[in-house]
Structures are given as structure tokens and as C-alpha cells.
Amino acid sequence: MTNDRKEKERAFFENGSMLLEKLIAICNGKSIPIRSFSDEELKQATNNYDARLVIVQDELYWKWYKGSLYGRLVSIRKFEGGVHIIEGRGLSNYIINDLVISAKMSAHKNVLKLMRCCLETQPPILVHEFAANGSLANRIQGPGGSQQHQPLTWVSRLKIAREIAHAISYLHTVFSRPIIHRYIDMWNIFLDQHDVANLSNFELSISVPEGETHVQVDILSWCVGYMSPKYFATGKVTEKVDVYSFGALLLGLLTGQNSNDFTQLNNGECVDFSKPKKECVGLVVCMQNGAQGRCIVDPTILAGEGRGSTIEQQLQAVVDLAFTCRKIESQIRPTMVGVTKELMRIERLVL
The missing domain is CATH 1.10.510.10 (Transferase(Phosphotransferase) domain 1)
Structure with a gap:
């Protein structure tokens, strides 16, 4: 098994464990279906995160990419380095929090709908519906x-x-x-x-x-x-x-x-x-x-x-x-x- 594959499996296990803990804590044990994409699928969707597809870049090093997954436009939120107030596993924990509450709030018409996530990366990557007019x-x-x-x-x-x-x-x-x-x-x-x-x-x-x-x-x-x-x-x-x-x-x-x-x-x-x-x-x-x-x-x-x-x-x-x-x-x-x-x-x- 390659090192890259090992890293993806380790990330998937760690993120999945945190996700399960957060779901139990916030959702009182109720099931919320959260599906995932692979890292490879998201790279293909964004042409390997082509800089020309960035639709929003905020002050905290988050980039939102315009992507296409199976014929549907999506917004893909990815953290890209730099100095950050939260680092390492702690950052993933906060993204898992975002993931769970986004899923809970998806019924509201004025919340950016969460479609799926990718747990193979540190921190996880979130996939939302496409926001045509940006932030x-x-x-x-x-x-x-x-x-x-x-x-x-x-x-x-x-x-x-x-x-x-x-x-x-x-x-x-x-x-x-x-x-x-x-x-x-x-x-x-x-x-x-x-x-x-x-x-x-x-x-x-x-x-x-x-x-x-x-x-x-x-x-x-x-x-x-x-x-x-x-x-x-x-x-x-x-x-x-x-x-x-x-x-x-x-x-x-x-x-x-x-x-x-x-x-x-x-x-x-x-x-x-x-x-x-x-x-x-x-x-x-x-x-x-x-x-x-x-x-x-x-x-x-x-x-x-x-x-x-x-x-x-x-x-x-x-x-x-x-x-x-x-x-x-x-x-x-x-x-x-x-x-x-x-x-x-x-x-x-x-x-």
C-alpha cells in the first residue's frame, strides 16, 4: 500500500470517528445521512483545484472552488495552508462541527445546502450546492x-x-x-x-x-x-x-x-x-x-x-x-x- 493511500485511510478513520462522536453529541443519536466523495473525485471535479475555478477566498485561507460533479455544479470548500488559529486535528474537529450542523440545517431554505464531504483529507473538504453569485x-x-x-x-x-x-x-x-x-x-x-x-x-x-x-x-x-x-x-x-x-x-x-x-x-x-x-x-x-x-x-x-x-x-x-x-x-x-x-x-x- 502506498504512503498516499495510508494517509487517506488514516484521515478517513480519524475524521469518521470525530464525525460519529459529533453526530451522537449534537443529534441525540438520531441518524443524519452524510455521504462522501473521494479525494480523487473532487480533484477531477475542480481540474486538480485549478486556481481559475476559485469563486471565493476568505481571510482565513479557505477557498471555495466551482466544481462539476456528475453533471451538477457545486461549491467545494477547501482549507489551503497558511498560518491558522486552529491547527492539526483541532481544525478537522471544527470542520466536522460545520459538517454536522450544516446537515441539520439543510432543511432551511436560507442555508447553503451541504451535499457531501470528503473525509480522506486533513482537514475534511465540504461540498455544497453551487452559489452562482458568490459571497x-x-x-x-x-x-x-x-x-x-x-x-x-x-x-x-x-x-x-x-x-x-x-x-x-x-x-x-x-x-x-x-x-x-x-x-x-x-x-x-x-x-x-x-x-x-x-x-x-x-x-x-x-x-x-x-x-x-x-x-x-x-x-x-x-x-x-x-x-x-x-x-x-x-x-x-x-x-x-x-x-x-x-x-x-x-x-x-x-x-x-x-x-x-x-x-x-x-x-x-x-x-x-x-x-x-x-x-x-x-x-x-x-x-x-x-x-x-x-x-x-x-x-x-x-x-x-x-x-x-x-x-x-x-x-x-x-x-x-x-x-x-x-x-x-x-x-x-x-x-x-x-x-x-x-x-x-x-x-x-x-x-
């Missing part, structure tokens, strides 16, 4: 994004916000124990050919233990601008951690900027991780004091929708909702069910 980050902020696609209208952005809010609400409420995503950002939202939003990447998702109000973690999410200050300081996770992150997502949809650029607010001050403090505070003051919300709106929204009173009302309502989601005290933040209902109300303002 929301690339669509709004990416190089050439506005040239490859029509700019996202305000109506589309509001719909995307509502769709993702609904998916997170589902994650929080449908299962026997709430599951917290912990990694909500634009890179983890994909758009199909009709710009329907699909949530992905559940590798950091975690369940609140039975009888507990929170869970303590050591590994934080990697998107600083999306983390609430208390989560960042204490590592305590509740559903309200996702609500804070969703507020950052709303700001990104409104402004067209990377939400990490907003950094974090602490009693109105800017905790400076990536931007000069003066610039960050200026943006914050504009949103908190500027009653119209107009000064922070992505110019492509204004170019497409104009300055009608309905758009003004919707923009201001979303600004207000974003800052309510980003309250320092978690108990003041709404639930994601409440956020979803508010977004539905804001959409109806157009009628």
Missing part, C-alpha cells in the same frame, strides 16, 4: 464585484437581511437546545443566481448546555468587528452574541463597508482594532446623531433608489435596528425572532 462580501466589497454583477439594490439588501435573520432565528429556536452561530459575517453568506441569501460556515457554532443560560468558550470568533465587547472580554456565549454580530451585518449592508472597519462601540467610544480612532468615531457619531441615516448609506443604494420618503423611513429604521442589536448590555438587545419580525415590518413600509 455577499465579494458582491458588496470585493474587487470588481460591482462590475461582475449588477449592484445590490436596497430592496435586495433588505431581503437578504431578513432571510439571514430568519435562518439565525431557526438556529436559535428549532432544536432542543439553542445553537449559536458565532461566525456571522459577509464572507459566510452566499447568494444564488436570484440573489437569495444562504447562511454557511457553522464551524464555530455551539449549543447551550441543557439547564444553562450560556456556554463558556476559549476560541473566539475571528471577526473582531462582529464581536460584542463582553463576549470579547469574557468568552461567555449566548444567543445575543449572534444578535450583536447581526447588527454589524446590517451596518455592512447599509454602508457597503467591511463591518470590521466599524470596530466595536464601548459606551460610544471606538475600540481601535483596524481604523484610526477619529475615522471610526466620525462614522459612529454620524449614525447616532444623524437622524436621517443618509450620511452613511452606500452611494449605490442612493443611485438606484433615489430619495423617496419610503426609502428614507426604511434606511432610518434599519440604522435604528442595527444599533439596538449592538447595545453593550446583551439583555437590551432583541432576540433574532424579534429582529426578523422588525425587518418584515420595515419591508412592508414600501406598500
Whole structure:
């Protein structure tokens, strides 16, 4: 037996063992069918991972490839080296977590459907349905994004916000124990050919233990601008951690900027991780004091929708909702069910 074959068998055994443990722990022993492709099949599907087939590459060295498997287009998610916060077997463990929760969430229409996986590699490779319009980050902020696609209208952005809010609400409420995503950002939202939003990447998702109000973690999410200050300081996770992150997502949809650029607010001050403090505070003051919300709106929204009173009302309502989601005290933040209902109300303002 060749060394390559031995490595594949060892990886398959280790990943399969972790997968079984995770299925038992998260799914209460219930069966979830998860099928696998071989490493060779995925290499053929991507022309040996041809760089020209990369549709998304995020800041954590994940690449999403456009592939073709048995006549069907797919999105193939593969980790490709570099320095990473999680290494070795630990990384595989997180991918297995992603795999299991993706399978549990596949019934939801706004989750990127998991098709299969490959357990012969370290870490495993995940195969999802094809996301024709790529990630929301690339669509709004990416190089050439506005040239490859029509700019996202305000109506589309509001719909995307509502769709993702609904998916997170589902994650929080449908299962026997709430599951917290912990990694909500634009890179983890994909758009199909009709710009329907699909949530992905559940590798950091975690369940609140039975009888507990929170869970303590050591590994934080990697998107600083999306983390609430208390989560960042204490590592305590509740559903309200996702609500804070969703507020950052709303700001990104409104402004067209990377939400990490907003950094974090602490009693109105800017905790400076990536931007000069003066610039960050200026943006914050504009949103908190500027009653119209107009000064922070992505110019492509204004170019497409104009300055009608309905758009003004919707923009201001979303600004207000974003800052309510980003309250320092978690108990003041709404639930994601409440956020979803508010977004539905804001959409109806157009009628």
C-alpha cells in the first residue's frame, strides 16, 4: 500500500470517528445521512483545484472552488495552508462541527445546502450546492464585484437581511437546545443566481448546555468587528452574541463597508482594532446623531433608489435596528425572532 493511500485511510478513520462522536453529541443519536466523495473525485471535479475555478477566498485561507460533479455544479470548500488559529486535528474537529450542523440545517431554505464531504483529507473538504453569485462580501466589497454583477439594490439588501435573520432565528429556536452561530459575517453568506441569501460556515457554532443560560468558550470568533465587547472580554456565549454580530451585518449592508472597519462601540467610544480612532468615531457619531441615516448609506443604494420618503423611513429604521442589536448590555438587545419580525415590518413600509 502506498504512503498516499495510508494517509487517506488514516484521515478517513480519524475524521469518521470525530464525525460519529459529533453526530451522537449534537443529534441525540438520531441518524443524519452524510455521504462522501473521494479525494480523487473532487480533484477531477475542480481540474486538480485549478486556481481559475476559485469563486471565493476568505481571510482565513479557505477557498471555495466551482466544481462539476456528475453533471451538477457545486461549491467545494477547501482549507489551503497558511498560518491558522486552529491547527492539526483541532481544525478537522471544527470542520466536522460545520459538517454536522450544516446537515441539520439543510432543511432551511436560507442555508447553503451541504451535499457531501470528503473525509480522506486533513482537514475534511465540504461540498455544497453551487452559489452562482458568490459571497455577499465579494458582491458588496470585493474587487470588481460591482462590475461582475449588477449592484445590490436596497430592496435586495433588505431581503437578504431578513432571510439571514430568519435562518439565525431557526438556529436559535428549532432544536432542543439553542445553537449559536458565532461566525456571522459577509464572507459566510452566499447568494444564488436570484440573489437569495444562504447562511454557511457553522464551524464555530455551539449549543447551550441543557439547564444553562450560556456556554463558556476559549476560541473566539475571528471577526473582531462582529464581536460584542463582553463576549470579547469574557468568552461567555449566548444567543445575543449572534444578535450583536447581526447588527454589524446590517451596518455592512447599509454602508457597503467591511463591518470590521466599524470596530466595536464601548459606551460610544471606538475600540481601535483596524481604523484610526477619529475615522471610526466620525462614522459612529454620524449614525447616532444623524437622524436621517443618509450620511452613511452606500452611494449605490442612493443611485438606484433615489430619495423617496419610503426609502428614507426604511434606511432610518434599519440604522435604528442595527444599533439596538449592538447595545453593550446583551439583555437590551432583541432576540433574532424579534429582529426578523422588525425587518418584515420595515419591508412592508414600501406598500
